Amino acid sequence: MSGKTLAEKILSDKSGDDVRAGDYVEATVDTMLTHDITGPLSFQTFYEVAGEDASPQNPESILLAIDHHAPADGVQAANNHNILREFGEKHGVAQFEVGDGICHQLVVEEGFVKPGDLVIGADSHSTTFGGLGAFGTGVGSSDLGTAMATGELWFRVPETRRFEVTGELSPGVYAKDLILKFIGDVGFAGATYMAAEYTGSAIESLPIHERIVLSNMAIEMGGKAGLVEPDQRTVAFLEAQTGESVELDPNLYSDDDAEFASVERYIGEEIEPQVSKPSNPENAVSVSEVAGTSIDQLFVGTCTNGRYEDIKIVADILAGETLAQGTRMVVVPASRRVYQKALETGVFQTLIDAGAIIQSAGCGPCAGYHQGVLGDDDVCLATANRNFPGREGSMQSQVYLASPATVGASALYGEITDPRSVESKLNRHDDYILSEVQR
Amino acid sequence: MSDRDPDTAGQAWVFGADIDTDQITPSRFIVSSDPKELATHAFNDLRPEFSANVSPGDFVVAGENFGSGSSREHAPLSLIGAGVSGVVAQSFARIFFRNGINLGLPLLICPDADRIDDGDEISMDVADGVVHNHTKDESYEAEALPPFLQSLVESGGLKEYTKSKLES
């Protein structure tokens, strides 16, 4: 019999069965998260299934975040926040407040995930945790509510679609460019029902916060998970985040003779900065094809690219400069920790001097709720993950997706700009690895 | 399986490919989790007449990748709130499919879904995986659900399934 993929290994381990792609399993869940939009419905399901007086099976495995409509943009949102607070308090569950950050970032920062874990979230970007070698996947509120009651959930073991990148990425090219390229190549539904797996020397040399970007956007090609094989860099990252020692199961990789649905091969040096045109992430093109497109709003943030390293890239480009006339820049850090670090290191001062708006940590305008919603004719260039019609506001508005470097360079000119034109201002990844380890 | 009866014919509301959850239930309306309330905003931007004119027992028909985007259960819930009997699509996005099954909303993957026109009278045979088009007098083969999912749907969805598991 052939070997196993990383996805097959994790789901075998968590179900206690020897399973392959296509099998259905009931597996033990290590961590589950929900937030102010999907939480209330999850709790309703939980009580319906387990009974009004029940407590969750493993309260310590649950994370609640108030991040989507935070701070509250209306009465209903504020009431939803209170539902989360009440549930958190009643059951002794970790509950994060307005301004603490985006659920996915909190899972990573607060030590809720380690390699080989099975993580579910009532949010589609729960694929994020694959960057740490965990099987993270998005589920619905019914799934989450029943999993809180039983500690288990059903899964179909996915096939794996592999993306192998050899060589290394060129200056000005980041994980965001890679993932936009992958999505553009396989399409918005290219990995539906499948796990995406990212491998090769260019992936191995990526710092963890960059690997997370690849996993986070696996859902934008329909993926059930987006996996990177964990390694010593993963361990060092987690230990630096949590201050606790992490052990790596040496079996967490895809066997050489595992069966893959397909293997897409890329050469790192050939990847160019990418931009996804409105109104689908799969509309990815090389930056040169859209260079010169006039931009009204620049948005730096989200669970994809709202980390300290992302914001710093933008600040490095804008240091001593001002935003182009007629543009505005909204910066939303992914967490309070990110906010504090950007404050302490002067990154926010640089951005404010350049004319940017800094907002409290959370999802910001990512899903069009508040804090920078777009009007009818507005054109936005965002470090976000989605640009569906109306995603950030008006159905007539247009959203382009790109890396923080492309957003930073474009802010200088008010039009989409190749970040390689400001290459001297771009720090290489190596600097960030250092900053990660020292954190 | 609740009050939905996909065996009974209803009117088809036909949509295209890649209909994402934001188009089924626009984000700005999803502060509510009430199916009836959500139903009043279903397809608001795409087909504003849908919520006013849909009748209980109607069907939603779509192309490839229906329900892509967010994991929000609000999208299938809004269809349930509207009284939709089932959804036929050429393919579904994974989480939407999962949510639909979990909520007991009958879903069939049917490559010939594009033969159904808006307003056709259709019905679904969920167990055997067949879609009937009564207007055109045609039947289309669909993918029958794998046994595990059939047992989930038969027990009335994930909640009922889990309840009986907890009791046993």
Ligand code: SF4
């Ligand atoms: S930042 Fe955007 S994509 Fe990420 S969880 Fe928040 S709304 Fe969703």
